[in-house]
Amino acid sequence: MSELTMDSLKAIMLRCSGVEEGVDLGGDIAGQEFRDLGYDSLAVLEMTSQIQREYQLEIPDEAIEELNSPGDVLRYVNDRLTPAA
Amino acid sequence: MSERRVVMTGMGVVAPGDPGREAFWDLVSSGRTATRTISLFDPAPFRSRIGAECVFDPERAGLSYQEIRRTDRAGQFALAATREAVADAGIDPGVSPHRIGVSVGNGVGNAISMEQEYRVVSDNGRAWLVDHRYATPHLYSYVMSSSLATEVAWASGAEGPATVISTGCCAGIDAVGYGFDLIQEGSADVVLAGAADAPIYPITVACFDTLRASSTSNDDPERACRPFDRRRNGLVLGEGSAVFVLEEYEHAVQRNARIYCEVIAYAARANGYHMTGLKEDGREMGEAIIAAMAQAKLNPDDLDYVNAHGSGTRQNDRHETAAYKRSLGEYAYRLPISSIKSMVGHSLGAIGSIEIGASALAIDRNVVPPTANYTEADPECDLDYVPLTAREQPVDTVLSVGSGFGGFQSAIVLASIRDTARGAHRRRVAA
Amino acid sequence: MSGDVTNRGRVRPVITGLGAIAPTGNDVAAHWASARNGKSALGVISRFDSSGYPVRVAGEVRDFIAADHVPSRLLRETDPMTHFALVATRQALNDAGVNLADYSDLDLAVITANSSGGVEFGQQELQKLYQEGPHAVGAYMSIAWFYAATTGQLSIRYGMRGPCGVIVSEQAGGLDALGQARRVLARGTRMVLAGGTDASLSPYGLVCQLANGLLADGDQPDRVYLPFDSGAHGYVPGEGGAMFTVEDLSMARARGVPRIHGELVGYAATVDPRPGSGSEPGLRRAIEVALRDAGVTPGQVDVVFADGAGVPARDRQEAAAINAVFGSRGVPVTVPKTMTGRLYAGGAPLDVVTALLAIRDGEIPPTVNIADPTYAAELDLVRDRPRPAPVRTVLVLARGFGGFNAAVVLTAVD
Known part of the structure; x- marks a missing residue:
C-alpha cells in the first residue's frame, strides 16, 4: 500500500464527513486539532474506519485517542505502512 | 381538578437470562450476570462478541403461531411481557377499553427482521434494487416500530391513545413518562406502558464496534460490563422488554389492586x-x-x-x-x-x-x-x-x-x- | 371513571411558524400554490429505476438539493428524512420571526414523528455490512438510521434542550406530535418545534411498503390514488412533511409574533380494536373526543381534512365515522393528499399546513382525480377546484397502519 498523503487524507475527510462552514481544508492543517477543524469524535471514528479499510491496517482504541490532528494521522499510518522487512 | 395520581399495578419482564419478572429479580438481586458470548449469530468477525441474551422461546412464552410469524423478536418480548403484566394486575373487566392506553418505548425498531429481510431481498447485499418478490408480507410491520404498540394494544384489549415513543436509549423511561402523562391529564385510566428492543444482530453490533463503545472483554464475557469500575471498557448489548400496568390511583384502590409503587415525577x-x-x-x-x-x-x-x-x-x-x-x-x-x-x-x-x-x-x-x-x-x-x-x-x-x-x-x-x-x-x- | 375531559392545564397552543418540504413544493408558498389549485404532484418514481416494481407512481420531493441548504458536515451524517426536517424547520423559524437568542435553551423543545427511520441510509450501510464486512459500517449509521435521528439533530442544530420527543404511530404520528407539543407547553416549555417528515422512497423503503398490500398499482398518476372513489384500489406513497413552531398564545403575543396561523384547540387519539373483534373502529371516537376537548360542536366545523386511505374498506370506515358525527353531507370534506400521496409521519403535518392556509385564505383546497365518488350521498367531497368558504374551524384526521387514529381541531385566532 502506498503512503497516506495529506491530499488523500483530506479527500477521505471530505468524503466521509464534509467540511464545517468557515473551515478551509486547503491550507496547512497538519498541526490543527480535528476539533478546531470541525471534526468531532464521530468524524474521527468515521475517518479511521475508512483508513482501516483502504490501507488495511488496524488502529487500536488507545491509538485513536492520540490522533488529534491530521499530522498525527499521517505519522501513525505511514509509520505502520513502512514494510517491516 | 385535583392532580390524578399514577400507580403501577402490574409488571411483566423478559430480560436477559430466563424470562419472567421473578427470574429477572432473582438475577439482578443476586448479582449474577447474563452477559455471554453472542449466540444469536456468529460473532467471530466482530470486535465485540458479547451480549446479554434472553433465553426466550416464543411458543413456551404462550405466543400463538400467527403472533410469532408476524412479529420481530422485539415484538415477541413485548407480547410476553404484556401478558405477564396484564395477568399480574388482573385488570378489572369493568374498565372500558376506551380508557386503556398504550405507550411502548423502542430504540431501533424491529431491527433483526429488517436485517434478515434485507439480506433476502438484496441477495445478501448484492442488489441495490432489492427484489420485492422475496419480501415477507410482514415487512411493513417491521419497518415501522409502531407495530409494537399495535401488538400491545391487541394483547391487552386497549382502544385508547396508543403510540410508540422512540427516543433512542431513553425510550424506556420516556414511554413510561408518556403513560404517566396520559393518566395524569385524564386521557386514560389505565396504560400499558413499557418498552422492547432486540438489537443483538450484526448491524447494531457493527455500529457499536465502529463507535468503539462496546466492551472487548471477549475472553471474559460474564465480567465484561463493569459500570463505574476503573477497568470498565464499554457497554454490552442486551435485549428484552418490560411492560407495566399503570393505573389511576383511585381506580386501583377501588378495585383493591396490589400496588408496586407510585410514579411521582x-x-x-x-x-x-x-x-x-x-x-x-x-x-x-x-x-x-x-x-x-x-x-x-x-x-x-x-x-x-x-x-x-x-x-x-x-x-x-x-x-x-x-x-x-x-x-x-x-x-x-x-x-x-x-x-x-x-x-x-x-x-x-x-x-x-x-x-x-x-x-x-x-x-x-x-x-x-x-x-x-x-x-x-x-x-x-x-x-x-x-x-x-x-x-x-x-x-x-x-x-x-x-x-x-x-x-x-x-x-x-x-x-x-x-x-x-x-x-x-x-x-x-x-x- | 373520569370521563374524557382532560386536565391539561390552561395553555392555549398556537401555531406561529410553518415550514414544508413536499411533492407539491419545497416551501409553504409553493405547496399552497399547487394545493389550492388542485395541481397534483404525483408522478412515476424517478429516484431509482422503478420499472421492476408493481407500484410506479409516488409523490416525490423534486428539485430539492440538500447540499444547497444543509452544511456538508451535517449532510454526511443524516438521511434525507432529516434533511427535509432541517429545511422545513428553518422555514418555520423564519416564518415565526423567532430570535432563539431570546430563549433559554431549556425553554425550547423538539417533538417529531417518524415512521420508517432513515431507510435509505440504512440500506447503504447494510449493503456495506454484507458486501464488505462489519468493518465497513460507518460511524454515522448509529445516528442516522434510528427514528430519533431527526429530533436529535434539530435539538442540536437549534440548541433546543427542553423535553424532546419522538413519536411513531405511522400516519397518525404527525398529529400525536402536536398533541405531545401541547402537553410539553402545559408543563412550562415556552416554544416547541413539532411536526414530522419521512423519506421512504428508496428501493428497500419502497419494498417495505409494498409488503402491506395497500399500495396502488398502475402508472397513470391521475388514476392511481382515488380515495372515496369507486375506482379506489390503494394509496400512493409520498415523502416530505412539515414542521411548526408551537407556543402559548399569550407568550406569542407578548413577543410580538408576526402572525398566528391558528390555535390547536382539540386533540385525541385512539387505537382500533383487534381485527375480528366486531367492535367499531376508533376513528369516530377520536373525532368526538377531539371536538369535546376543543369545546366545538360538529356544526361549528367548516371543513374536514380526511385521512383518505384510498383503500375501499378503510374509506368506508372513514365515511361512516364522518357521517356519524356530522350527518349526511353535513360538512365539506377534502383530501389534498391526492396531490402528494401519503407522506407517513409527514402526511398529517402537511395537512395541518394546508388547513391553516385554508383558514387564512378562506378557501378549501380540493381533492383531485375523483371521477366517481362512492359516498356522494354521505360526503360533501370538495373536488377538483378550490371552494371559497369562510373557514374558521378545521378538523384534521389521520389514521396509521396498525389501527392508530388521531384527530386535531384547529381554529382561527382573532
Whole structure:
C-alpha cells in the first residue's frame, strides 16, 4: 500500500464527513486539532474506519485517542505502512 | 381538578437470562450476570462478541403461531411481557377499553427482521434494487416500530391513545413518562406502558464496534460490563422488554389492586450539542434529575436509591457521576447507586423500562440490587455503587435515569405508597 | 371513571411558524400554490429505476438539493428524512420571526414523528455490512438510521434542550406530535418545534411498503390514488412533511409574533380494536373526543381534512365515522393528499399546513382525480377546484397502519 498523503487524507475527510462552514481544508492543517477543524469524535471514528479499510491496517482504541490532528494521522499510518522487512 | 395520581399495578419482564419478572429479580438481586458470548449469530468477525441474551422461546412464552410469524423478536418480548403484566394486575373487566392506553418505548425498531429481510431481498447485499418478490408480507410491520404498540394494544384489549415513543436509549423511561402523562391529564385510566428492543444482530453490533463503545472483554464475557469500575471498557448489548400496568390511583384502590409503587415525577432534557457525546461536567443529566426532583417536590435526602444508567463506557459513567454530584449535592456520596446493566446489558430502547422494573421491585421488596463486576474504584467515579452484593434496606423512593444517542437524558421518580416514616416525611415535604 | 375531559392545564397552543418540504413544493408558498389549485404532484418514481416494481407512481420531493441548504458536515451524517426536517424547520423559524437568542435553551423543545427511520441510509450501510464486512459500517449509521435521528439533530442544530420527543404511530404520528407539543407547553416549555417528515422512497423503503398490500398499482398518476372513489384500489406513497413552531398564545403575543396561523384547540387519539373483534373502529371516537376537548360542536366545523386511505374498506370506515358525527353531507370534506400521496409521519403535518392556509385564505383546497365518488350521498367531497368558504374551524384526521387514529381541531385566532 502506498503512503497516506495529506491530499488523500483530506479527500477521505471530505468524503466521509464534509467540511464545517468557515473551515478551509486547503491550507496547512497538519498541526490543527480535528476539533478546531470541525471534526468531532464521530468524524474521527468515521475517518479511521475508512483508513482501516483502504490501507488495511488496524488502529487500536488507545491509538485513536492520540490522533488529534491530521499530522498525527499521517505519522501513525505511514509509520505502520513502512514494510517491516 | 385535583392532580390524578399514577400507580403501577402490574409488571411483566423478559430480560436477559430466563424470562419472567421473578427470574429477572432473582438475577439482578443476586448479582449474577447474563452477559455471554453472542449466540444469536456468529460473532467471530466482530470486535465485540458479547451480549446479554434472553433465553426466550416464543411458543413456551404462550405466543400463538400467527403472533410469532408476524412479529420481530422485539415484538415477541413485548407480547410476553404484556401478558405477564396484564395477568399480574388482573385488570378489572369493568374498565372500558376506551380508557386503556398504550405507550411502548423502542430504540431501533424491529431491527433483526429488517436485517434478515434485507439480506433476502438484496441477495445478501448484492442488489441495490432489492427484489420485492422475496419480501415477507410482514415487512411493513417491521419497518415501522409502531407495530409494537399495535401488538400491545391487541394483547391487552386497549382502544385508547396508543403510540410508540422512540427516543433512542431513553425510550424506556420516556414511554413510561408518556403513560404517566396520559393518566395524569385524564386521557386514560389505565396504560400499558413499557418498552422492547432486540438489537443483538450484526448491524447494531457493527455500529457499536465502529463507535468503539462496546466492551472487548471477549475472553471474559460474564465480567465484561463493569459500570463505574476503573477497568470498565464499554457497554454490552442486551435485549428484552418490560411492560407495566399503570393505573389511576383511585381506580386501583377501588378495585383493591396490589400496588408496586407510585410514579411521582418524570422529566426529560436534551444535551443540544452532540448525538453521542457527553460532557465531563454532568450538566445535562444533572438538569433532568433536578427537574424530576423539583416536580416530585423532593429533597436529595428523600431518595433511598438511584438506579443508574451506568452503561459501563468511560464517558458515560464519568458524566453520570458528575451529574449526581451536581444535582444531589453532598448527599450523592451517601446514596446507594447501582447499574443493573452490569448484569443484563444495555438493551437500548428497552433498558429504561427494565430498569424501572428493577426500581419498582426494589421498593416492593426493600432490596437494592448491586452493580456486578465492580471491584476497583475509579477516582473519577467515587460514589457508593453497591458493589457485587444486594442490600436489604428500606426503599421507599427511587430515582431511575437514562441517557441516549440523540442527546436525550431522562429521569423518573418512583415511590412506595406504604405509610412508613420515610414515606410520611416525603409527603410532609410535598404538602 | 373520569370521563374524557382532560386536565391539561390552561395553555392555549398556537401555531406561529410553518415550514414544508413536499411533492407539491419545497416551501409553504409553493405547496399552497399547487394545493389550492388542485395541481397534483404525483408522478412515476424517478429516484431509482422503478420499472421492476408493481407500484410506479409516488409523490416525490423534486428539485430539492440538500447540499444547497444543509452544511456538508451535517449532510454526511443524516438521511434525507432529516434533511427535509432541517429545511422545513428553518422555514418555520423564519416564518415565526423567532430570535432563539431570546430563549433559554431549556425553554425550547423538539417533538417529531417518524415512521420508517432513515431507510435509505440504512440500506447503504447494510449493503456495506454484507458486501464488505462489519468493518465497513460507518460511524454515522448509529445516528442516522434510528427514528430519533431527526429530533436529535434539530435539538442540536437549534440548541433546543427542553423535553424532546419522538413519536411513531405511522400516519397518525404527525398529529400525536402536536398533541405531545401541547402537553410539553402545559408543563412550562415556552416554544416547541413539532411536526414530522419521512423519506421512504428508496428501493428497500419502497419494498417495505409494498409488503402491506395497500399500495396502488398502475402508472397513470391521475388514476392511481382515488380515495372515496369507486375506482379506489390503494394509496400512493409520498415523502416530505412539515414542521411548526408551537407556543402559548399569550407568550406569542407578548413577543410580538408576526402572525398566528391558528390555535390547536382539540386533540385525541385512539387505537382500533383487534381485527375480528366486531367492535367499531376508533376513528369516530377520536373525532368526538377531539371536538369535546376543543369545546366545538360538529356544526361549528367548516371543513374536514380526511385521512383518505384510498383503500375501499378503510374509506368506508372513514365515511361512516364522518357521517356519524356530522350527518349526511353535513360538512365539506377534502383530501389534498391526492396531490402528494401519503407522506407517513409527514402526511398529517402537511395537512395541518394546508388547513391553516385554508383558514387564512378562506378557501378549501380540493381533492383531485375523483371521477366517481362512492359516498356522494354521505360526503360533501370538495373536488377538483378550490371552494371559497369562510373557514374558521378545521378538523384534521389521520389514521396509521396498525389501527392508530388521531384527530386535531384547529381554529382561527382573532
